[in-house]
Amino acid sequence: MLATGGTIAGSSSNPASSAKYQAATVPVTALLDAVPALGAVARIEAEQLAQVDSKDMSFALWSRLVERVAFWSAQPDVSGIVITHGTDTLEETAMLLHLACVGTVPVVLTAAMRPSTSLSADGPLNLLDAVRVAADAGATAKGVLLVINQEIHAGRDVMKAHTSAVNAFVSPVSGPIGFVQDNLVRFVRTPSRLPAKAWPVPGAWPQVEIVASYAEPGRIVVDALAQAGVSGLVVAAAGNGSVHQSLVEALTDAAGAGVAVVRSSRTGAGHVAIPAPPRPAAGVFVSAGDLNPYKARVLLALALAAEPGLAKDPAALQALFTEN
Ligand code: ASP
Numbered sequence: 001m002l003a004t005g006g007t008i009a010g011s012s013s014n015p016a017s018s019a020k021y022q023a024a025t026v027p028v029t030a031l032l033d034a035v036p037a038l039g040a041v042a043r044i045e046a047e048q049l050a051q052v053d054s055k056d057m058s059f060a061l062w063s064r065l066v067e068r069v070a071f072w073s074a075q076p077d078v079s080g081i082v083i084t085h086g087t088d089t090l091e092e093t094a095m096l097l098h099l100a101c102v103g104t105v106p107v108v109l110t111a112a113m114r115p116s117t118s119l120s121a122d123g124p125l126n127l128l129d130a131v132r133v134a135a136d137a138g139a140t141a142k143g144v145l146l147v148i149n150q151e152i153h154a155g156r157d158v159m160k161a162h163t164s165a166v167n168a169f170v171s172p173v174s175g176p177i178g179f180v181q182d183n184l185v186r187f188v189r190t191p192s193r194l195p196a197k198a199w200p201v202p203g204a205w206p207q208v209e210i211v212a213s214y215a216e217p218g219r220i221v222v223d224a225l226a227q228a229g230v231s232g233l234v235v236a237a238a239g240n241g242s243v244h245q246s247l248v249e250a251l252t253d254a255a256g257a258g259v260a261v262v263r264s265s266r267t268g269a270g271h272v273a274i275p276a277p278p279r280p281a282a283g284v285f286v287s288a289g290d291l292n293p294y295k296a297r298v299l300l301a302l303a304l305a306a307e308p309g310l311a312k313d314p315a316a317l318q319a320l321f322t323e324n
Contacts, residue, residue: 003028005052006086008123010115021115023053054086073105080106080134094155095295097144102198106139129180152178154191172269202305206231219250232260236293241272260311264288
């Protein structure tokens with residue numbers, strides 16, 4: 001078990017409040033001690049990798065996480081890996097691990113919406129269910145998973161879609177891939193995509209930022225980012241990838257200057273059409289498919305780190321987004 005912090009490790013002096021608490025304060029040993037039933041499921045070795053509120057997630061912690069997953073996956077007596085994480089940026093870490101940790105040993109993220117001291121904490125059951133899934137033969141070669149609220153989600157597809165509810169996580173296009181009910185771990189389908197190869201995690205990440213299309217956006221943000229030398233931009237576009245005319249012009253200029261531009265949707269569900277409405281130069285604005293802007297940013301950054309020339313090759317970049 002690799003612990004990184006989050007609300008699952010949060011505590012509060014007011015158990016009745018869902019908002020007044022401190023994330024990432026309880027050590028993983030205490031989280032495990034609170035769930036004696038774990039002893040009947042697995043022998044657990046725990047590493048306190050970090051103790052952060054995941055809103056402050058860093059590239060350095062991502063690298064360390066990938067490195068520790070690789071280390072533990074290679075141990076012959078390890079059947080599965082569970083990672084405790086904050087919910088705020090979990091979908092980004094899940095995307096990174098989906099792309100960077102390709103293997104057969106199950107890697108299962110889990111989290112909680114309520115702190116460990118809450119009147120009705122969801123962490124202990126999520127932790128137990130995550131270990132049940134990680135120890136289950138059915139989880140083998142299913143890619144990185146999230147287990148939360150008795151559901152199993154594919155790491156690539158899952159996103160946080162509620163500020164406070166315990167059922168905050170959804171896979172908007174495909175739904176959960178399985179369920180946990182007490183001892184029963186049930187997979188109902190395979191993940192929509194598994195990467196063919198593990199993407200290397202860069203030592204130095206290319207700068208990829210997110211901009212949004214909305215009424216009268218102006219071009220000031222895109223121009224400033226292009227001038228600052230970003231390698232890539234993900235546009236949280238409207239609807240089916242529609243981009244405001246003023247942004248189309250700014251993004252076309254940025255793309256001409258060598259910035260990779262990818263369109264995602266701000267709607268929260270569905271695929272972005274290829275080619276883009278409202279018809280920028282063919283292929284210039286790559287579609288993120290069904291990846292939301294935060295997940296698309298992770299793939300774009302890994303792709304540009306591996307192959308900087310992709311910024312000038314929208315067709316190849318589009319193929320990567322279609323495959324991954
Ligand atoms: N801010 C917390 C975090 O992401 C929220 C949570 O875990 O639910 O670390």
